[in-house]
Amino acid sequence: MQFEQDEMLKVLDCPSATEQQSTVKHMFHQECIAKWFEKKTECPLCRTQYSDKISKCAKELTNPSPSPTRPIARQTEEAKESLNQVITMVTQMQERIEQLNRSQTVSH
Numbered sequence: 001m002q003f004e005q006d007e008m009l010k011v012l013d014c015p016s017a018t019e020q021q022s023t024v025k026h027m028f029h030q031e032c033i034a035k036w037f038e039k040k041t042e043c044p045l046c047r048t049q050y051s052d053k054i055s056k057c058a059k060e061l062t063n064p065s066p067s068p069t070r071p072i073a074r075q076t077e078e079a080k081e082s083l084n085q086v087i088t089m090v091t092q093m094q095e096r097i098e099q100l101n102r103s104q105t106v107s108h
Contacts, residue, residue: 003027009075010034014048020089025082027075 003009008030013023026045028036036044041051 003029003075011075012043012048012050014043014046017046018086018089021082021085025075025078027079 009027010030010033012026012028012033014026016022016024024046026043028044033044037050042049
C-alpha cells in the first residue's frame with residue numbers, strides 16, 4: 001500500500017513467522033485501522049489478536065499524542081529494511097535447497 005507524505009499512520013508490531021525476525025511491522029492509515037478495530041480485534045493482515053490492546057490503541061487513535069507516529073520517510077525505510085531481510089532469507093533458503101538437490105544428485 002502506498003502512503004502519502006503527510007498521512008498519519010499506525011504501525012502494528014505483529015509476531016513474525018520467521019526465526020530471523022521477531023516482529024513484522026504492518027502499517028495502516030489511523031482512520032482505517034480505528035474503524036477496523038471497532039469491529040475486529042485482530043490485525044487485518046496476519047490475524048494477530050489485539051483484544052487486550054484495543055482500548056489502548058483506540059485511545060491513541062482518538063487522542064493522539066504529539067508524536068505517536070514516525071514520519072512516513074522513516075516508516076518507508078523500515079519497510080524497505082524488512083523487505084530486504086525477507087529477500088535475504090528467501091535467497092538463503094533457495095541456495096540451501098539447491099545445495100541439497102546437488103548433494104542428492106551426487107549421492108545417487
